[in-house]
Amino acid sequence: MRAFGNRPFVLSLASLVLFFLYAPLLVIVVFSFNDSSYTGLPFNGFTLHWYADLLSNRQIMGSIWNSVYVAVGVVILSVVFGLPAAIALDRYEFPGKGIFRRIVMLPIVLPGIITGVALLSFYLTLNLKLSLHTIMLGQGTALMCITITEVFARLQQMGKSQTEAAVNLGANDWEVFRHVTLPGVRSSLFGAMLISFSISFDEIAVTFLLTGRENTLPMTLWSLLRREVTPEVNAAATLIIAVSVVLIVIGMYASRGKGAAGSEGR
Amino acid sequence: MTTGIELRDLRKRYEGHGGAGSWAVDGVDMQIGRGQFVTLLGPSGCGKTTTLRMIAGFEVPTSGQILRDGVDITDQPVTDREMRMVFQDFALFPNMTVAENVAFGLKTRRMKGRFGAAEMRRRVGEYLDLVHLGTHADKRPHQLSGGQKQRVSLARALITDPDVVLFDEPLGSLDAHLRKVMQIELIRLHRELNKTFIYVTHDQDEAMAMSDAIAVMNGGKVQQFGTPREIYDRPTSRYVAGFIGHAHIVEASVVESGASGLSVRLGNGEVVRLDAPASLQRGEAVGLMLRAEDLSLAKPGDGELHGKVSDSLYRGEYIEYVVDLKGGAGTVHVHEPTHAAPFAHGDDVALKVNPAKAHVVGGA
Structure with a gap:
């Protein structure tokens, strides 16, 4: 295709956007290796000192594991409840289905603080003790809708004839799920799991209100940053960036698989 | 001619919004003999597909009966009917190879133990050969052309040796040339396999060329049921005369x-x-x-x-x-x-x- 528009203008605009997007990340990565206890210039030399500090910082390391624990729990909750909900929405008629379909996105459309307050007062009413598990439950409730909408969209795109063909060939419900439904939605389910994991990992608003004694990583970083930006925080951020990039690459490979499956559906 | 499938005053009503419903199928009576090739022919919305789906068990009739060899099967679940359906969009399983698709009907739990692994392999090979796809067993559906996909879907339907095969506009998404080739293929399969074929199409040439009998449908009713020659030469209504030829x-x-x-x-x-x-x-x-x-x-x-x-x-x-x-x-x-x-x-x-x-x- 022939390029159109003012080429130098487009290029400089694009460069500016990329600069504002990625320069801050780059700064964090660079300073995580800077041999100075202040985040800022001059660059005194390369060191892995802050990474060593990070690994021995029990508060940060503990909260990283807390975050992973919560995020994994959130993903499990989303799949266990979101997948059946999506299938139910796609396949069955039940009272209130229309309303359910429309309000299912509400928890993430609402400001997180509202969802958080609502969940907090609900849990307090039920006399639930605030802990990592209440965070898990709260985020899981809010993020389940990602799995529901992603998988539901894929199911709608698949249509019902594959399912009907399987039933027609004598498959029972479990066999239909195992051989048709699950392979069909696998890539969107995986994508939804990645998204849920990463949103859960850096969620603050809901988490803030539902935290008991133990903190997740964003909460810990936040409280550290209220004092100052320490190089350890930079190191933690750099590690998270690296993990995110890996997750994104995995996600892209997964969605490439989805493209191939999609073309068969045509 | 022994009666295979009999429809008695079959009706299906779809409820619209605000109680405004409409009869998709409005009193269909039909007798389909064993081993016959019968086509339900009509424009879209005439009730032909709904009728077929009621025979298959995908839709529950609002009233009326479906009998098979004299036995009422109106309330029988889809899986128990052992009629096989061929879909317009092929409905192949994209995550399985051609051979796995064809074998699917032999592997379900209800078929468990009926076929050993070697017998299953032999049968898959036999049915792939029947539809001239012997060399494509290990391909995935997305690597096949439209005509090949429909052949896979045919082999998948036929492999369990059903008495009745249902076709829902199976050639609808193929181009004109391929449709002609597949028509001849279907006639050959019908002749060789001696099964009841119930076929839905809006294409009258297709219906005329293949069927033993045609039911011309309109507005949820059968306008005329007869051999292609009767329908063409002696239509009983203006609608049929105008629709055919x-x-x-x-x-x-x-x-x-x-x-x-x-x-x-x-x-x-x-x-x-x-x-x-x-x-x-x-x-x-x-x-x-x-x-x-x-x-x-x-x-x-x-x-x-x-x-x-x-x-x-x-x-x-x-x-x-x-x-x-x-x-x-x-x-x-x-x-x-x-x-x-x-x-x-x-x-x-x-x-x-x-x-x-x-x-x-x-x-x-």
């Missing part, structure tokens, strides 16, 4: 009717004689069905009808003339061989009607 219907009234034949008078006073015996009232209004191939053109005075050529279309195999009948009695199309002396726009012509083929349909 694009016949033109000219308004007429009965002059004389009896065992030796029938004469009708057109609006312009001209009279046409038909061979078919009839018992109609003198003066009764009828529609005279005139098909293009049952008419021939001649010089004025040389035929029973007269008119003026308004258009001629060169179709390759024949020339199609559009003729306006004298006195505004109607318009007909005539197919003439390409080697015959051509007529031009505005020529006055006479039309000869083949008395053995012309036909009247009742009522106005």
